[in-house]
Amino acid sequence: ELKKAMPKTPLQMLLRGQNLLGYRHYADDVVERFVERAVKNGMDVFRVFDAMNDPRNMKAALSAVRSHGAHAQGTLSYTTSPAHTLQTWLDLTEQLLETGVDSIAIKDMSGILTPMAAYELVSEIKKRFEVRLHLHCHATTGMAEMALLKAIEAGVDGVDTAISSMSATYGHPATEALVATLAGTEHDTGLDILKLENIAAYFREVRKKYHAFEGQLKGYDSRILVAQVPGGMLTNLESQLKQQNAADKLDQVLAEIPRVREDLGFIPLVTPTSQIVGTQAVLNVLTGERYKTIAKETAGILKGEYGHTPVPVNAALQARVLEGGAPVTCRPADLLKPELAELEADVRRQAQEKGITLAGNAIDDVLTVALFPQIGLKFLENRHNPAAFEPLPQAEAAQPVAKAEKPAASGIYTVEVEGKAFVVKVSDGGDISQLTTAVPAASSAPVQAAAPAGAGTPVTAPLAGNIWKVIATEGQTVAEGDVLLILEAMKMETEIRAAQAGTVRGIAVKSGDAVSVGDTLMTLA
Structure with missing residues (x-):
């Protein structure tokens, strides 16, 4: 539908290499078919990255993109650590070029790329390699605008920005600000500020509909310079901790994240490793004991199931999860048998059992369930049932000036009472007209009864x-x-x-x- 509305505009997506859009490695036949269908459905540019910066995990996806005539962009997932130097990024660039890419992107998902580091990195890549280079920076720490400007001075070919009404904090620098900065220089973009303002005005209203889902960050967050948490990960952590009734633990979790990251070999923090490290840090804090509980995905990194780590992982933790076994040293996907036929048969079986009508191109539904097993199947069951999904967000209505005699403002609030969260609807007169227990949207029915009392x-x-x-x-x-x-x-x-x-x-x-x-x-x- 997007391609129909914008037939001349190249559409770009982010692809997690062998993970595609999921949290595990998929067999090469699934990667190939996913890319084929994405191109067929209108995708033009694929920014392919791997959370471990392991080029072996990007090769199949990049090859599939090029074989189907789309633009394959290899990615450097930027991070800093004792294991990462300028040479690290130059070596990875060379490996990606040998694999076969149409361009390279520097992905600064945490906003930790300093202006001078940006200048040096872009300069050295452009000096050594004939390749189109893009820079992607998040604005979380306040350095992104300066990093983009220095990268432009160093010869970068493209930078990512967001329209002003959807920019900054967890997102990207504002498009209009950069356009104005470059106006009249050798890097003048030629974009019309007035036309950009029309776009900004439109999305200003759109954003109001989703204000309830925004994170807490209002300006910049210098904690990210230490924790290296990407913007999306930060909002996710805030949401997760709220669900755990532990919003007050955020600072402890942010302090724990660098320690977990070091234990896992100084891996970059980008999906899915950002979620893995973040979740393990939450577990360590909430259980009161480091690694009392090890998430399945954390164990996977320790076992080598996600690929090479920049430096060796914590030996004691690795031995604990290996339980006498050997770590994976080959390309992890080499251990996977073709799985598309089995996935397709399974989805068709479930569809028949549940009375689900698959799409005309059933493979699209198969891939949806393959990447999102529970959520995908639930979507297929309910895609023609609007009542199954949350109501469409409404734009904020202009609030009249409150009269002094009114005891309470109308609206819907989340109230916490003795550790339990409730959703409360308050009328203009202050009366409570609805009261429900707040539970995560994706949850099923709550547990009805605890285990019976007794010894044990x-x-x-x-x-x-x-x-x-x-x-x-x-x-x-x-x-x-x-x-x-x-x-x-x-x-x-x-x-x-x-x-x-x-x-x-x-x-x-x-x-x-x-x-x-x-x-x-x-x-x-």
């Missing part, structure tokens, strides 16, 4: 989330460290393990149940 040690939820899978069975004897169930929280799968040996009693949850922090999931007798 309760196994409780360390995080709020949804039960992904119950592995233990009633009456089963388990050893310390055995996986009892898997909790999906903060977009990650967290294994809940037995803290002691015992017999499973009183399983109180099933797959899909929503749980809160501290809920009893089962008991070990």
Whole structure:
């Protein structure tokens, strides 16, 4: 639909290499088919990156993009650490060019690229290689505008900006500001400020509809210079901690993130590694013990399942998750068998069982479910049922000046009472007309009952989330460290393990149940 509305405008997407849009590696046949369908549906430019900066993980996607006639842009996911030097980026640029790309992007997702570092990096790449170079900076730390200007002086070919009404904070520098800065210089863009203002005015109204979903950042955040948290990750952390009733723990989590990142080999913080590191930091803080619980994805990085890390990971943690096994040293996707046929058969089976009508191009639905198993299937079930989705956001109505005699302002509020969140609708007169318990939008029905009282040690939820899978069975004897169930929280799968040996009693949850922090999931007798 976007391509129909903008047939002459090149559309660009961000592609996570072998991860595509998901959080795991997919087999090469899935990568190939996804790119084919994306191009067919109107995508022109693919900015392909890998969270580990491992070029092996970008090769299949880049090759697929070029084979289907689209523009393949290789990406340097910029970060700083004792393991990253100028030579690191020059070597990666050379490797991407050898793989085959049409251009290179420097992706500064955290806004930590200093102006002088930008000048040096762009200058050296342009000096050594004949390649079109783009720069992508987030405005979170306040350095992005200066970094873009210095990169332009150094010869960068393109920079990413956002229209002013949708710019700054977690986003990008304002387009109009840069256009005005460059006006009358050798880098004059030729763009019309008045026409840009018309665009800004339009999106100014659009943004009002979504104000409730914006993060807390109002200006710049210097903590990012230490934590290196990308803008999207910061808003995600804020949201996650609110769901855990732990919004006051943000500073502790931001302090823990660099420590987790070091344990994982100084990996860049970009999707999905930003979510993995962030979630593990949250787990470390909320459980009160570092690595008491290790997320499945964290274990994957330690095992080498995501590719090379810049430096070796924490040896003790790696040994703990390997449990005597060997780490992955080859390209991780080389270990994957073709999976598209099996995925397609599975989606068609589920569609038949649930009475779902697949799209004319059924492969698009297959890929949707492959990348987003639970959410994708739910979407297919309800895509023709508007009532299944949240109401369309409405533009903020102009609020009249409140009269002194009114005891309360009308509106919908989230109120926390003794650790429980409630959504309250207040009328103009101050009367409460609706009161519901606030739960995450994606949650299923909440757990109806806790485990029955009795002898034994309760196994409780360390995080709020949804039960992904119950592995233990009633009456089963388990050893310390055995996986009892898997909790999906903060977009990650967290294994809940037995803290002691015992017999499973009183399983109180099933797959899909929503749980809160501290809920009893089962008991070990």
